Amino acid sequence: MIETPLNAKIKGEEFTALPKDLYIPPDALEVYLEAFEGPLDLLLYLIRKHNLDILDIPMADLTRQYMQYVEKMRAIKLELAGDYLLMSAMLIEIKSRMLLPKPAEIAEEDDPRAELVRRLMEYEAIKLVAQRLDDMPKVGDGISVASAYYQHISQVKPPGVTLDDLTEAWRNVLKRASHFKHHKIGRAELSVREHMSIILRRLKTDKFVEFTQLFDVVNDGIPKLVVCFLAILELAREGLLRITQQEAFSPIYVQIALDSNHGHD
Amino acid sequence: MDMTEVVNAAELKNILEAALLTSHEPLSLDDLLRLFAGRMERATLRMLLDELKQDWSQRTMELVQVASGYRFQAREEYADYLARLNPERQARYSRAVMETLAIIAYRQPVTRGDIEEIRGVTVNPNVMRQLQERDWIDVVGQREVPGRPSLYATTKHFLDDFNLRSLADLPVMEDFVQGEIS
């Protein structure tokens, strides 16, 4: 009988087979029996140990051996998982079905052992691949990844703000400032306000601009020219710019309004 | 250093090297592009990474690509030395944990019921917890059957930790039983 290695480690040592002629203290037996991962694992062990052909399992032998182990487990009062008992029942059932006279028309795939064999083979494949995964080098266990130090400069990512956030803020302003009812701001006025800012920016750099230069008559359509004109009027009304003309029909100049307290330089 | 300056390839590779040597996590192409504030083509980046890998080919670290990106890792030959630095190495996982992980890796997405069916024993909730805490598995959905059991799959982090770029790189699951017996 060939002993195949039992894939079990007990307290770090490889455990290949039960010593046959030695007295085994019950707690050691317990450790040994606990090393099985379940009924499928135990069955695979028995098949290997007794060199049984997995494709033509002698059900009577296997069932007997399996039951012996389960009995041992019971004897040492190992908390026997229901899974082991369930498997006992299944083995007995397969065994008894095989005893029934086989009608000739029953095909090969109706072998009562087929499902058990499929499960044993699948489990063994998983068991072996789990062993390989366990042996693979892993980060923290065989693989060391670079993690040199660097000076963390926190580059702050500015908060994200949506248009909804902005209009919500505006809504809140309006809600509180009830005197604002005369200052409803429509699209037209927004355009005017935008142009007011544009013109102020322009006058900040150019200081002194000829009135007609503020209008791009070639590219801008009438509505935009009107908006621009309204913006100039609004700026003048708010006292933000000064419009001057030396004499009739001479060019009109626009400049930032200078306060009388300032700028007479 | 100003991005508007013309920086040569060597300098660009240095920036990549500095980033990769100091990052604890793999860096994706998108991460690496951020280093250059978007002023680099992906094709250029790939080329530079190839060169960097080549530059390090005879050195202590190797530039590898795993599921979530690129990282430098010490060559295998140093593993034994480095292991001496941390003698209290992480305890190995039990067979139950590794077999459960194998089932999830090779048969994903699976429910606990599927795992129990394959292993022939009930799954201890502790086993699932260990794998989730390690960020090797997570719940990717529910199977639409009564009870709506959770479906588990492996994570990118699992691939990273096992030095894999994708599930296709997992060791091939062989039909060992057939082979050994016939």
Next chain:
Amino acid sequence: MDMTEVVNAAELKNILEAALLTSHEPLSLDDLLRLFAGRMERATLRMLLDELKQDWSQRTMELVQVASGYRFQAREEYADYLARLNPERQARYSRAVMETLAIIAYRQPVTRGDIEEIRGVTVNPNVMRQLQERDWIDVVGQREVPGRPSLYATTKHFLDDFNLRSLADLPVMEDFVQGEIS
């Protein structure tokens, strides 16, 4: 690699390099001696570390000694690039900032006084600074009244960030105002 082999200085330095590049923490001399299972003199170790430092003197990392030991760190010139990898997201803007921005957007050009009048509270200079730093507002002129207060307006950059072609694309709330206030 076997410790009993004769390994040359280059190989010893490689082991130190691999350890220092992969360690999260600075490594003390005692830590580093453990790499060689005690088979190295402290003096030799110091010498090797000096050489290693020299080897890296023109490269991306520098080997530095800090209180708890040695570590590799990215040279300062890479800090700005590396900072781009993990930008810290700032919390939301305060209500004051958002309302001030809204007032400037809808009522521009406005002075701080105008904003204070509308909001009924004084405007913290910090609020204006945040908006200017973000390049959403700027000064377009002064109102020619005593004190010549600055006139604020929104910028092109503001329009870009909010995906607007012009201010006229801002949502208007005439309906709301009429319904709510009258």
